[in-house]
Amino acid sequence: xxxxxxxxxxxxxxxxxxxxxxxxxxxxxxxxxxxxxxxxxxxxxxxxxxxxxxxxxxxxxxxxxxxxxxxxxxxxxxxxxxxxxxxxxxxxxxxxxxxxxxxxxxxxxxxxxxxxxxxxxxxxxxxxxxxxxxxxxxxxxxxxxxxxxxxxxxxxxxxxxxxxxxxxxxxxxxxxxxxxxxxxxxxxxxxxxxxxxxxxxxxxxxxxxxxxxxxxxxxxxxxxxxxxxxxxxxxxxxxxxxxxxxxxxxxxxxxxxxxxxxxxxxxxxxx
Numbered sequence: 001x002x003x004x005x006x007x008x009x010x011x012x013x014x015x016x017x018x019x020x021x022x023x024x025x026x027x028x029x030x031x032x033x034x035x036x037x038x039x040x041x042x043x044x045x046x047x048x049x050x051x052x053x054x055x056x057x058x059x060x061x062x063x064x065x066x067x068x069x070x071x072x073x074x075x076x077x078x079x080x081x082x083x084x085x086x087x088x089x090x091x092x093x094x095x096x097x098x099x100x101x102x103x104x105x106x107x108x109x110x111x112x113x114x115x116x117x118x119x120x121x122x123x124x125x126x127x128x129x130x131x132x133x134x135x136x137x138x139x140x141x142x143x144x145x146x147x148x149x150x151x152x153x154x155x156x157x158x159x160x161x162x163x164x165x166x167x168x169x170x171x172x173x174x175x176x177x178x179x180x181x182x183x184x185x186x187x188x189x190x191x192x193x194x195x196x197x198x199x200x201x202x203x204x205x206x207x208x209x210x211x212x213x214x215x216x217x218x219x220x221x222x223x224x225x226x227x228x229x230x231x232x233x234x235x236x237x238x239x240x241x242x243x244x245x246x247x248x249x250x251x252x253x254x255x256x257x258x259x260x261x262x263x264x265x266x267x268x269x270x271x
Contacts, residue, residue, distance in 0.1 A: 004051075004052050004107060004182075004183065004184045004185075005181075005182065005183045005184070006052060006054065006105070006181075006182045006183075007157050007158060007161050007179060007180065007181050007182070008046060008048065008054050008056070008161075008179070008180045008182070009161040009162065009164075009165050009177055009178065009179035009180070010035060010045050010046050010056065010165075010177070010178050010179075011165045011166075011168075011171075011174060011175070011176065011177045011178075011194055012037075012045070012175045012176055012207060013171035013172070013173050013174055013175065013204070014173055014175060015173050016039070016040065017039075017175075017205060017207050017208075017218070018037040018038075018039035018040070018207055019037065019038075019039065019207065019208045019209070019210050019215075020035065020036075020037055020045075020176060020178065020207050020208070020209045020210065021034075021035070021036055021037065021038070021210045022034070022035050022178070022189065022209065022210065022211045022212065022230075023212065023213075024212065024233055027047060027049070027074050028049075028074035028075070028077050028078045029078060030049040030050050030051065030053070030077065031049070031050040031235045032047050032048060032049045032050065033047070033048040033180065033187050033233060034046075034047055035047075035178065037207075040061050041061050041062070041063040041066075042063045042066065042067070043057075043061060043063070043066050044057055044066055044067075044069075044070045045057065045058075046180075047070075047073065047074075048180060048182055048187060049077055050185055050235035051107055051185075052106075052107035052182060053076075053077040053104070053105070053106060053107060054104065054105045054182075055070075055073035055074075055077070055103070055104050056101075056102075056103045056104075057069045057070065057073070057100070057101070057102055057103075058100050058101045058102075058139070058140050059094065059097055059098075059099060059100020059101065059140060060097060060098065060099060060100065062097050065093060065094075065096060065097040065100070068093045069090060069093055069094075069100075069102050072086065072089060072090055072093070072102070073102070073104050076104055076112075077104075080106075081106070081110075082104060082106060082110050082111075082112040082127055083127075084127060086104075086112060087102075087112045087113070087114050087125045087126070087127060088125065090102040090112075090114045090125075091114040091116060091123070091125050094114060094115075094116040095116055095118065098117075098118050098119065099116060099117040099118060099119060099140045099141075100115070100116065100140055101113070101114065101115040101116075101138050101139065101140055102114050102115075103136075103138055105130075109129055109130040110127070110128075110129055110130075111126075111127070111128055111129070111130055111136065112126070112127045113125070113126050113127075113136070113138050114126070115138050115139065115140065115141070115142040115145060116142065117140055117141045117142060117143075120141070120143070122141060122142040122143050123142055124138075124142040124145055133149045133150065133151060134147060134148070134149060134150070135147065135148055135149065135150040135160070135164065137164060137168065139168070139170045139171075140170070141170055144168070144169075144170045150164070153167075158179065158181060158190070159225075161179050162177055162179060162190075162192055162224060162225065162227060163198075163225065165177045165179075165194070166192075166194055166197065166198045166199070166224040166225070167198050167199065168199070169199055169202075171202065172196075172201075172202050172203065172204075173202075173203065173204045174194040174195060174196050174199070174202055174203070174204035175193070175194060175195075175204050175205065175206060175207050175218075176191055176192070176193060176194070176206055176207050176209065176218065176221060177191065177192045177193075177194050177224065177227075178190070178191045178209065178230075179191070179192075179227070185234060185235040186232060186233070186234045186235070187232060187233050187234075187235075188229070188231075188232040189211065189229075189230040189231060189232065189233075190227045190228065190229050190230060191209055191216070191221055191227065191228055191230055192221060192222060192223065192224045192225075192226060192227040192228070193206040193218070193221040193222065193223050193224065194223075194224055195223060195224075197223050197224050198224060198225075205218070206218030206219060206221050209221075209230065211230045211231060212231065212233065214231075216228075216230065
């Protein structure tokens with residue numbers, strides 16, 4: 001699509017609190033934003049590379065499994081294409097751990113995903129090309145997989161990402177929702193506390209966030225539908241082409257307590 005403008009959001013669901021760390025790092029030869037936690041073992045939630053690759057991982061705590069999926073995602077970005085064998089490998093890794101998901105999106109909108117839950121015998125693996133205005137939701141439970149148009153939730157893609165994450169019914173112990181907007185090498189980050197606000201019968205407590213070395217106390221996060229701007233980070237882009245303002249809305253990726261949602265660009269009137 002050429003706009004290189006996406007949104008990804010992640011909601012952590014867990015019975016225990018953990019500091020959520022968001023750092024700028026280098027992975028697979030790319031500068032990247034990396035969200036993860038280390039309590040009860042390392043767990044990579046998501047990666048956003050400088051050129052727009054996005055990787056999301058969910059499942060139960062298992063550092064070995066998580067690092068296998070992380071490496072697979074980095075290998076895919078290095079070869080610059082998503083293949084069926086990659087998703088088959090991701091699915092095989094998930095089955096070693098009982099349940100979880102893996103999803104990856106290329107800068108041009110190709111998506112590879114797999115979700116498995118051995119507790120209920122549910123399984124899905126898919127590669128597709130996103131359509132304008134489309135979102136995809138994936139969780140640890142493949143039965144919650146969903147596609148649609150993000151404007152069903154809100155005409156603003158950032159608000160839609162938060163709402164998709166907060167109204168999803170999968171997950172009881174619902175913690176922070178952290179949302180990233182990527183546009184041509186710049187990443188802006190927002191956060192909100194879910195706590196079961198929009199889904200009856202669910203609950204949760206907020207996590208602290210360590211954003212680029214700065215601690216944000218979880219108790220000070222606003223409840224959904226309100227959000228707080230954490231800050232932004234700019235990558236040094238290798239391209240020498242001039243930056244052109246986008247006339248398309250961003251893709252949305254929402255990882256909700258082990259869910260991810262992609263909402264693809266839709267055409268907008270130039271402002």
